[in-house]
Amino acid sequence: MLLYLTASARDKLESSSMMQRASREYSRMVESTERPLVSSEGEGASPVGLVLTAIVAVVYKVAIRIEGPFTEQIYLERSQRRKLQ
Numbered sequence: 001m002l003l004y005l006t007a008s009a010r011d012k013l014e015s016s017s018m019m020q021r022a023s024r025e026y027s028r029m030v031e032s033t034e035r036p037l038v039s040s041e042g043e044g045a046s047p048v049g050l051v052l053t054a055i056v057a058v059v060y061k062v063a064i065r066i067e068g069p070f071t072e073q074i075y076l077e078r079s080q081r082r083k084l085q
Helices: 002-032 047-084
Strands: none
Touching: 002 047
16 A cells, blocks of 8 residues: 555656646747748648647646556456456
8 A cells, every 4th residue: 555655646746747847848839839830721820729739738648647557556456356256
């Protein structure tokens, strides 16, 4: 149980540092998009679309990072329970 709690605390620390890193990356991306991106139709990309894309990418990265160890632990516990039955 203690190992699980320390792993959980470690994951929370990693996710907070990932959020800080993602925030810095997002700031750099916003600064680098002074001129609009051009699509094949010649229309500029919406700043709102760029922001939403960045937010979705950050949330996805954090969710995958947090979910991974817990999912593996759940599968391990299920397989052990099946072996005992």
